[in-house]
Every structure is written in C-alpha cells, then in structure tokens.
Amino acid sequence: MNSFDVSLLLSGQYHDWLVSGFALSIKLALITLVIALPLALLVAVLRLAPLAVLRAVGVVFVEAIRNVPLLAHMLFWYFGAPEVLPEPLKAWLYERDVEAASAVIALVLYTAAYMSEDIRSGIRSIPKEQMEASRALGFSFLGAMRLVILPQALRLTVPPLISQTLNLWKNTSIAMVIGVAELMYQAQQVESASFRGFESFAFATGAYLTISLAITGASAWYHHHHPVRSA
Amino acid sequence: MMLKRLMLLVAGALSLVPLSPAHADQLQDIKKKGELACGVLGTDEPFSFIQDPASRALVGYDVDLCNAVAKSLGVKLTLKQLAVSARLPELQQGRVDLLAASLTHNKEREALIDFSLSTFITGQKVLVKKQSGITRLDQLAGKKVLTVKGSTMEQNIKKAVPTAVIISFDNSPQAFLALQQGKGVAYVNDETSLIDDFSKLGPVAKDYEILPHNLSTEHLALGLKKGEPAFREQVNKVLRDLEATGEAEKLFTRWFGPTTKMKFPSRPFKLETDKID
Numbered sequence: 162m163n164s165f166d167v168s169l170l171l172s173g174q175y176h177d178w179l180v181s182g183f184a185l186s187i188k189l190a191l192i193t194l195v196i197a198l199p200l201a202l203l204v205a206v207l208r209l210a211p212l213a214v215l216r217a218v219g220v221v222f223v224e225a226i227r228n229v230p231l232l233a234h235m236l237f238w239y240f241g242a243p244e245v246l247p248e249p250l251k252a253w254l255y256e257r258d259v260e261a262a263s264a265v266i267a268l269v270l271y272t273a274a275y276m277s278e279d280i281r282s283g284i285r286s287i288p289k290e291q292m293e294a295s296r297a298l299g300f301s302f303l304g305a306m307r308l309v310i311l312p313q314a315l316r317l318t319v320p321p322l323i324s325q326t327l328n329l330w331k332n333t334s335i336a337m338v339i340g341v342a343e344l345m346y347q348a349q350q351v352e353s354a355s356f357r358g359f360e361s362f363a364f365a366t367g368a369y370l371t372i373s374l375a376i377t378g379a380s381a382w383y384h385h386h387h388p389v390r391s392a
Numbered sequence: 393m394m395l396k397r398l399m400l401l402v403a404g405a406l407s408l409v410p411l412s413p414a415h416a417d418q419l420q421d422i423k424k425k426g427e428l429a430c431g432v433l434g435t436d437e438p439f440s441f442i443q444d445p446a447s448r449a450l451v452g453y454d455v456d457l458c459n460a461v462a463k464s465l466g467v468k469l470t471l472k473q474l475a476v477s478a479r480l481p482e483l484q485q486g487r488v489d490l491l492a493a494s495l496t497h498n499k500e501r502e503a504l505i506d507f508s509l510s511t512f513i514t515g516q517k518v519l520v521k522k523q524s525g526i527t528r529l530d531q532l533a534g535k536k537v538l539t540v541k542g543s544t545m546e547q548n549i550k551k552a553v554p555t556a557v558i559i560s561f562d563n564s565p566q567a568f569l570a571l572q573q574g575k576g577v578a579y580v581n582d583e584t585s586l587i588d589d590f591s592k593l594g595p596v597a598k599d600y601e602i603l604p605h606n607l608s609t610e611h612l613a614l615g616l617k618k619g620e621p622a623f624r625e626q627v628n629k630v631l632r633d634l635e636a637t638g639e640a641e642k643l644f645t646r647w648f649g650p651t652t653k654m655k656f657p658s659r660p661f662k663l664e665t666d667k668i669d
Contacts, residue, residue, distance in 0.1 A: 240569060255575050256536075260559060340559035340570075346541075350560075353542035 166357060170364050175351045179361060182347030183368045189261070189333045189343060190372075193268040194326060200269065201276030202311075208281050211302055219277070226274040231335050234271055239263035239339040264336035272329045276322055283318035284310055316387065323380040330372055344368055419465075419623040422489055427468045430458035431488035431615075434473035438647040438654060439494045439512075439612075453647040454492035457511055457614065457631075460639075461490060464630045480504055483615055490627065491615030497668050501615075506624055508614035509631045510668075513661035515606030516545050519571065519579045519586050522601050526577060529605050532556045536576035538567040545580045548607040564589070580607065587654055604660060611668050628666075635663040 169175050208219035226234070243251060243259060254262070287310050295305035337346035344365050351361035422428055432440035432454050440452040450471050462469035472488050479493050483505055497507045518537075520526045526535075533555045539545045541560040549556060561567045564581055568589050571579040581589070586602055593600060614631075616624050634640040640663050648654040 240566075240573070244573060252574065255573070259575060338562055340538075340561055346560075349542060350546070354547060 165363075166360055169351075169355065169357055169360050175355055175357070175361065178347045178351055179344070179364050179368075182342060182344040182365075185261075185342060186330075186333045186344040186368075187372070189264060189268065189336060189341070190326075190330045192265055193272055193329055193333075196265070197269045197272040197276060197329070198322075200273040201280055204273060204277035205280035205284060206303075206306060208277070209284055223274045223277060226270050227278075231267065231271050231332055232338060234267040235264060235335055235339050238267045242266075260339050260341045261336075263339055264333075264341045268329065268332060268336070271332065272325060275328070276325050279321040279325060280314070280318050282321075283314035283316075286317055287313050319383055319387070320380055323376060323383065327373055327376045330376060331369060334369075417622055418489065418617060418620040419626055422467060422623070423465060425467070427470055428458070428462040428465060428490065429470045429472055429488045430455075430462070431472050431474045431479060431482055431491045431493050432458065433476065433493045434471075436494045438652065440492065453512070453643060454494065456643050456646075457634075458490065458492045460634060461614075461627055461630050464626065464633075479615065483617055486617065489617075489623075493615070494612055495615045497611040497613040497666070499668070504618070506616040506618050506620070507666055508616065508624065508627045509663050509666045510611040510613050510661070511631065511663060512612040513606075513609055514583045514612070515609040516548055516580060517583045517586055517606060518549075518603040519568075519581070519589070520577060520601055520603060521571070521574075522599050524577045527603065529553055529603065529607075532578055535578065537578045537580060538570045538576040539580040540564050540567055544608065545582070549580050552605075552607050578603075587656075591653065591655070606660070609669060613666065631663045 170179065204219050204222055207215050208223070210216055210219070239260065243254060243263070246254065284306075291309055291313075292305055295309045296302070300308065333343055334345040336343050337349070340346075342350075348361040348365040352358035355361075432450060432452070434440050434442065434450050436452075436454075438452050440450055440454040442448055443451045450473065455471065458469055458471065472482070474482055474488070474491075474493055476493075479491050479495060480501070482488050483491050491505075492511075495501075495507075497510060501507075518529065518532070526532065529552050532549075532553045535556060537549055537553070537556045537558050539549065539558060539560050541562055543560075546558055546560055549558060559570070559576055561570065564585055567579055567581070570576055579586075583602070590597055590600065590602070614627060616627065631640075634643065641659060644656070644659045646652075648656040648659075650657060
C-alpha cells in the first residue's frame with residue numbers, strides 16, 4: 162500500500178483523468194497565450210500613445226489587473242462578472258463551459274497586463290531619437306511603431322515574454338478553484354478517489370516541470386540564436 | 393523506552409481486572425435494578441440536547457427512544473451524557489445499558505457491539521431549483537451538477553448518474569452559490585448541510601427542492617452490548633411497536649418535522665430494518 166504504484170499513472174481510469182487534465186491545462190495556456198499576446202502589444206502601445214486619454218486607459222488596465230491576485234480574478238470572472246449579463250445570454254452561457262471561459266478571461270487579462278509591461282520596457286529601450294527621426298521623415302505614430310520601433314523592441318522583449326509564458330503555464334493551475342478540470346484539479350480528484358496522492362501529484366509535478374523546462378529550453382535556444390544586440 | 397515500560401505496566405494492571413463479570417441476562421438485570429441507563433450525547437440537536445437551560449433536562453429524538461424502551465420494561469430511565477469517543481467503551485464496560493447517541497451503524501462497529509433496527513436513516517441528497525423541473529436523479533444525465541471537491545458526494549453522484557457533468561468547488565458555499573446563479577442544475581451534499589443551506593435562503597427557499605432519493609445512506613441505530621439477544625429483541629420490539637402505532641411518525645415530526653428547524657417535509661424511512669449497505 163505504501164509503495165509507489167506506477168501502474169496507476171500508466172493506464173486505467175486515473176491515468177485518463179490525469180491525462181485529460183494535462184491536455185486541458187495545455188489548451189488553457191495556448192488559448193490564453195494566443196489572445197493575451199496581441200492584447201499586451203495593444204496595451205503597451207496605448208501606454209506610449211501621444212494622446213493622454215489613451216495612455217490613461219493603458220495605465221488603468223495594467224494597474225487594475227496587476228494589483229489584484231489571480232485567484233481573485235478567477236472568482237470574479239466566474240462568480241461575479243457573468244451575473245450582470247442579460248438573463249437569456251446568461252442562461253445560454255451557463256449551459257456551456259462557463260468555467261473554462263471564465264478561466265481564460267481571467268488568465269488572458271492577467272497575463273496581458275504583465276506582458277504589456279515587458280513589451281513597453283522593450284519599446285522604451287529603443288532610443289527615443291528613432292521615433293523622433295521617423296516622425297520627422299513623415300511616418301505616423303503607428304507607422305513608426307510598426308516599421309521602426311516594434312521590430313527592434315519585440316526582439317528585445319522575447320526573453321521576458323517567454324518568462325511570462327512560463328508563469329502563464331503555472332497559473333493555469335489556479336483555474337481549479339472555479340471547477341475547471343485541469344491538471345491540479347484532476348490530481349486532487351485522483352487523490353481523493355484512490356488515496357494515491359503521492360502518485361497523482363508526482364504526475365502533476367512531472368507534467369508541470371516538463372512543460373516548464375521546454376519553455377525554458379525555448380528561451381535558451383532563442384537567446385543563443387538571436388542574441389540581444391545593443392541598439 | 394519509558395513509554396513502553398509504562399504501557400506494559402498498564403496492560404499488566406488491566407489483565408488483573410476481570411473483563412466481564414458473569415451475569416445471566418442483561419434484560420433481567422435491568423428489570424431487577426428497576427433502572428435503564430441510556431447513554432446520549434446531549435450536544436446534538438435534535439437527537440439529544442438541552443432545550444431549556446433552566447431545567448438542564450436532556451430532550452430529543454434519541455431521548456424519546458430511550459424513554460420508550462424504559463417504559464416498555466416498566467423501569468426508571470437514567471440518562472448519561474457521553475462524549476462521542478466514549479460511547480462504545482462505556483457500553484462495553486456496562487456503564488450504560490443502551491446507546492442512543494447519534495450512533496452510526498457500520499460494519500466496523502458490528503465487530504464490537506450490536507445494533508437495534510435503524511432509528512434514523514439519512515444520506516447525501518440533491519438540491520435543485522424547482523423551475524428546473526427535475527424530480528428524479530436520472531434527469532441529471534448530461535447536466536451540470538455542483539458539489540464539493542474531494543468529497544464522497546462526487547463519487548456517489550458519478551455512480552448514480554454516470555453521464556452527469558460534475559463540477560466541484562473548494563467548499564460548499566461556493567458550490568451552493570453556483571447553483572443559485574444557475575451554473576448547474578443540481579447541488580449535492582449531505583442532507584444536514586443541505587437543510588442548513590436551505591434555511592439560509594430565506595424567502596426564496598420556496599423556489600428550491602431537495603430530491604427525496606439518497607445517493608448514499610447512513611443508518612443511525614441504538615447500540616447494545618454484544619451477545620444480549622433477549623434485550624436486543626426487546627428493544628427492537630419497542631421500535632417496531634412505535635412504527636406500528638404511528639408513534640414513530642409523531643416522534644419524527646416532533647423533532648424533525650415542518651415546524652422544527654430541520655423542516656423535513658416527511659419521514660424518508662421507517663423503523664423496520666437493521667441491514668446496512
């Protein structure tokens with residue numbers, strides 16, 4: 162009874178639970194990444210926009226989200242926010258996978274807030290004379306951003322963005338508080354159903370570690386092949 | 393080392409005490425004594441508790457059952473208040489004749505003591521909104537069902553309705569909130585918790601309903617010393633008589649019925665079996 166039962170992880174019902182949780186965690190992370198990255202870029206540009214109103218929107222977004230724990234975001238987007246929707250829309254949503262949808266919204270906003278700060282730092286590291294020169298040559302603000310500043314800035318931003326992706330991957334585990342059956346949720350389920358907590362959490366740890374190391378590896382690879390050049 | 397020696401000493405001392413003094417029959421002894429010693433918890437409303445702090449009298453469902461047994465024997469009832477963990481030892485050592493102490497009848501305990509017919513049967517149940525139109529468990533197939541993470545409820549609802557989509561939360565208030573918001577059609581918990589949640593709903597409680605079906609059952613019974621068939625038969629006869637005369641129904645209504653805090657709409661069991669699952 163006290164020995165480590167590997168067979169539990171290799172096949173059978175508990176294996177299926179854990180693998181489905183793992184798959185859902187990966188799905189959550191990927192969907193979030195795909196939506197959060199462009200949103201982060203938008204917010205970063207907003208924060209550097211020439212118009213004060215746009216800059217204010219960017220600041221409010223980042224500070225409002227970054228200063229609240231992810232757990233609170235999860236609970237808010239699941240228990241709080243959908244309640245203000247009109248009744249028919251709410252009923253429609255609640256019949257579907259509102260748990261996963263709320264988790265993705267919370268993760269997207271949280272990740273985008275952090276990523277936008279990294280991107281903004283990247284942009285600010287490009288000497289401001291480049292923007293001035295571009296504008297002097299007749300580029301619009303967006304044109305200068307798109308053609309001159311961002312191509313250089315994003316390259317600098319890749320390592321911190323990979324680090325944020327690593328955080329995102331680990332943060333998917335918080336979705337279990339709103340009943341999303343991701344990896345941590347399933348590990349707990351296996352533990353309570355089989356009392357084999359050691360095995361199930363070993364699986365979860367291994368799975369998180371594997372993906373995290375893969376992300377770290379990607380970061381190292383990128384750094385090696387595209388070293389940061391001083392502007 | 394010290395501890396080991398101490399334990400040996402205690403074990404040695406205990407072996408000198410005769411474990412069970414020879415006696416003919418507990419039923420005869422009780423009649424001869426003219427007194428039935430009944431062990432109750434006294435802290436478990438409405439099974440046994442102190443209702444009126446001035447008189448400090450113990451009352452409740454369990455107490456009434458003790459009364460019925462004493463009356464049938466024509467003896468005086470003495471109530472003894474016991475701690476939960478002291479129940480079985482007190483009975484085994486003969487300091488009480490009968491346990492009426494919210495005692496769950498289970499297989500493990502059958503090795504130690506005997507049980508009467510089940511005096512209270514409760515279990516895990518399902519709470520739904522009335523407007524969902526759900527009245528039977530099989531209607532939950534394919535629907536979202538909310539419960540508490542890591543509980544036996546999850547496993548039991550999965551067993552009862554394999555296709556239900558079970559969504560579990562860290563605690564029962566969260567699961568209950570999700571039901572109120574309509575994020576699932578049903579909420580599973582043990583009946584006492586459901587009734588507690590129910591009472592917190594206030595006026596909107598009328599929109600909710602607890603389905604009568606039990607997902608799992610827990611049998612409470614009176615505990616008796618092992619190997620006293622005459623006394624056990626007497627106790628069971630009293631319980632069967634209570635059932636036959638409708639007195640059992642009255643007792644239930646008095647402590648659990650619609651006018652009490654527990655607000656059970658009806659009695660979901662009868663005093664008729666000592667079988668457990």
